Amino acid sequence: MTDSPTLALAKDLISRQSVTPEDAGCQQVMIERLKALGFEIEVMVFEDTTNFWARRGSESPLFAFAGHTDVVPAGNLDHWHTAPFEPTIVDGFLYGRGAADMKGSLASMVVAVEQFITDHPNHKGSIGFLITSDEEGPFINGTVRVVEALMARGENIDMCIVGEPSSTEVVGDVVKNGRRGSITGDLTVKGIQGHVAYPHLAKNPVHQSLLAIHELATTEWDQGNDYFPPTSFQIPNVHAGTGASNVIPGEFKIQFNLRFSTELNNETIMARINDILAKHDLDYDLHWTFNGDPFLTDTGALLDAVVGAVDNVNQTKPALLTTGGTSDGRFIARMGGQVVELGPVNATIHKVNECVKVADLEKLTAMYQKNLENLLAQ
Numbered sequence: 001m002t003d004s005p006t007l008a009l010a011k012d013l014i015s016r017q018s019v020t021p022e023d024a025g026c027q028q029v030m031i032e033r034l035k036a037l038g039f040e041i042e043v044m045v046f047e048d049t050t051n052f053w054a055r056r057g058s059e060s061p062l063f064a065f066a067g068h069t070d071v072v073p074a075g076n077l078d079h080w081h082t083a084p085f086e087p088t089i090v091d092g093f094l095y096g097r098g099a100a101d102m103k104g105s106l107a108s109m110v111v112a113v114e115q116f117i118t119d120h121p122n123h124k125g126s127i128g129f130l131i132t133s134d135e136e137g138p139f140i141n142g143t144v145r146v147v148e149a150l151m152a153r154g155e156n157i158d159m160c161i162v163g164e165p166s167s168t169e170v171v172g173d174v175v176k177n178g179r180r181g182s183i184t185g186d187l188t189v190k191g192i193q194g195h196v197a198y199p200h201l202a203k204n205p206v207h208q209s210l211l212a213i214h215e216l217a218t219t220e221w222d223q224g225n226d227y228f229p230p231t232s233f234q235i236p237n238v239h240a241g242t243g244a245s246n247v248i249p250g251e252f253k254i255q256f257n258l259r260f261s262t263e264l265n266n267e268t269i270m271a272r273i274n275d276i277l278a279k280h281d282l283d284y285d286l287h288w289t290f291n292g293d294p295f296l297t298d299t300g301a302l303l304d305a306v307v308g309a310v311d312n313v314n315q316t317k318p319a320l321l322t323t324g325g326t327s328d329g330r331f332i333a334r335m336g337g338q339v340v341e342l343g344p345v346n347a348t349i350h351k352v353n354e355c356v357k358v359a360d361l362e363k364l365t366a367m368y369q370k371n372l373e374n375l376l377a378q
């Protein structure tokens, strides 16, 4: 039996060892296919990262697929049952690094567009592809830079499907229609180092901080809303002390991270945390890292089209969730358009023996194609 177009393309992409930020020729394969459909291609290289933007049509609305060709490293090869960069089918599953995250999605997108354009060569609006090779890396020179370049010339994506593996049990059971924001604080509380036997000559920053940390850890930041769970605060790292049992430490480093809902933003969080620290009269430095604002795609044309497309294929509607980590969707959402994530089952992503059900690739292709029909068919 010959492979379906989606399966054949997914295999081709998986066989290229595009460990982040390498692209290993994956984008060129996609570009050739899109060029043949009449897409205009713009390769955008920023530092070590290759990206491309492709567009077919000049009208509004501009609908785009977004995704990444890079993958995380294979990990321990002894634990793989198949070679990670040799796509292999076992019992109806396609194995290989990137099968689910997200070369299967990329193949589905390209084939869905090929089939849609064959049926609707004079479609409404425009179709875009925003593809990067640094989603799994530091996300500095990837989607965020392409978004900046597009925004600078007023070319804003109105609607976007990111092909991240959103599904949990069957493909399409979950569509992510937003993501929480993420902010990290690196707090250094300063004391005075000294001998534990002479505490009156020192100032212990651990002791000084405990009530403030307790208050931070027990504060209710918000109650969430219809789409978001309550904002969470967690301390992943702390450090103080020299290792010696007779030295009062000179400083105490506490790192915290908040995953926050659309009820809050960076400014309100920073202000509330500084208020708490000030109340406890601490001498401190606080360095912030902004990992992304929350975004939400509420009711609208895109959500209707995607939910309808999933329903058409699965005979059941997807759950709309905002759970999970951040994704490149947060950068695309800055353009002010609607952004959702729809992709394969995420059970094996970043693990050894990453796989995707072959039948799910066909379903995903059908969902993407149906979505295009719902939005852009004449």
Ligand SMILES: [Zn+2]
Binding pocket: 068, 101, 102, 135, 164, 165
């Ligand atoms: Zn991914």
